[in-house]
Amino acid sequence: MSTFYDRFLARRGALRSVLCVGIDPDPAAIPNSDSGIEGTFSFLREIIQATAPYACAYKPNVAFFEVLGPAGWDLFGRIVQCIRREAPEALIVADAKRGDLANTARFYAETFFKTYNCDGLTVNPYMGMESLAPYDQFSDRGVFALCLTSNPGAIDFQMQGSPPLFEQVARSVQERNAITRNYWMVAGATRDADSLSRIKSIAPSVPLLIPGVGAQGGELAVVLRNCGADVLVNASRSILYAYKEHSGVSRGEAAARSAKNVVDEMRSLLSF
Amino acid sequence: MSTFYDRFLARRGALRSVLCVGIDPDPAAIPNSDSGIEGTFSFLREIIQATAPYACAYKPNVAFFEVLGPAGWDLFGRIVQCIRREAPEALIVADAKRGDLANTARFYAETFFKTYNCDGLTVNPYMGMESLAPYDQFSDRGVFALCLTSNPGAIDFQMQGSPPLFEQVARSVQERNAITRNYWMVAGATRDADSLSRIKSIAPSVPLLIPGVGAQGGELAVVLRNCGADVLVNASRSILYAYKEHSGVSRGEAAARSAKNVVDEMRSLLSF
Secondary structure, X not given: XXXXXXXXXXXXXXXXXXXXXXXXXXXXXXXXXXXXXXXXXXXXXXXXXXXXXXXXXXXXXXXXXXXXXXXXXXXXXXXXXXXXXXXXXXXXXXXXXXXXXHHHHHHHHHHHHHHOOOOEEEEOOOOOHHXXXXXXXXXXXXXXXXEEOOOOOHHHHOOOOOOOHHHHHHHHHXXXXXXXXXXXXEEOOOOOHHHHHHHHHHOOOXXXXXXXXXXXXOOHHHHHHHHXXXXXXXXXXXXXXXXXXXXXXXXXXXXXXXXXXXXXXXXXXXXX | OOOHHHXXXXXXXXXOOOEEEEEOOOOOOOOHHHOHHHHHHHHHHHHHHHHOOOOOEEEEEHHHHHOOOHHHHHHHHHHHHHHXXXXXXXXEEEXXXXXXXXXXXXXXXXXXXHHOOOOEXXXXXXXXXXXXXXXXXXXXXXXXXXXXXXXXXXXXXXXXXXXXXXXXXXXXXXXXXXXXOOXXXXXXXXXXXXXXXXXXXXXXXXXXXXXXXXXXXXOHHHHXXXXXXXXXXXXXXXXXOHHXXXXXXXXXXXXXXXXXXXXXXXXXXXXX
């Protein structure tokens, strides 16, 4: 089976897009007409159908499903299948930020790569590189290690030390990736451009997932100038809930317009 | 409602035990006669019934349930209810090591504290203290922040920096706990005693959850000498799968004997 990175290159080339659409079904933001599990499913299906021409990848946020209990996990599985139907070549990255050891990490890997058949998974490196090793046997999947996150509180631990923790993580992941070739890193767009270039200089062969563009206020041009085209740039709420800003169009049409705007900007900034 | 710590004190006093029984239902270790969801449930119920007189707390490891899909989450919910029935005063700490921001963290908190009604949750501090804030509104629950874990790979990041990362985490949690009073920290028993005393000196008011006693080879006496009685000491496989070491007794009886051995040692080391 081809690697995650190969499939990323193919999808990026076909769509001329590095957009990742975050699937964060917040009950407080979903239209009242679409409440409940079935309503959420039909709302998300409409978004997925409408954004399929623009989405290089989708990133469902597991917490928003998990809180609904077993029925939420059933919904998560149905959303994965829905993406496979509507956008067969799009990559699916489960945003679950798992991090644990040995057997436990192995079960997390099996959960997302086998039980739900996702293409990628976000993981938390706090427990050391040993905690990421169980994912390595899934060489065709993408392992997305948190490096530098987009929140102000990233300064508490990630930016402490000399070199700072996030640089240590970047160095370790670069070394691991030289062998396994299945790593990505999560690096926040709302951080300064210097940090992004620093990460790229330490880990040149590790592609980046950049959250925080769109509703979180990142700057697409700065990101792409520093990172090149080996990125996935995530937008969640600005696409999912675009219907709130566009009157007179469907929820899907609003999402498609919002996605197209981002992708148009990507195409003007990158030579795919 | 009383706080997690108050309920811990009451249970510890009533049982003279600081034992936390880890619930890690590994299909490879569960008796063949108990395979499948129903078999796993009846195996775990037997263990819970047998260890109820010794368990100050239970710590189900979420990964082992999650891998089974929605049915695994249903099983997780049933195990929580089973503990409530068989050991009504025992504390239930979901070992899920969640770590994320804002809404996402809030949904993780709601998942474990509301959807499944657990008493405590393990969390990962990599994204900063901001990522732990959403748990604070559940002032009657216990928030267990990873500090220093028991694996060799803990040296990669947790022990780097000056002061090392785990000490920074301990200091931050101590400060937060002075206000919220609902924090615990996870500190590995297989680390040297110096690290444990260091954590206690930095964060004297934060009780500790110590994994790694039993099958992972920690030393109970060293742990209790350094930490006192404000601890939960976890044993998982050495209790759950004790039946493999004891022939001629039931799985439950084997687990009870193993739990009693640990608790007897606790009683000889601590004056409850």
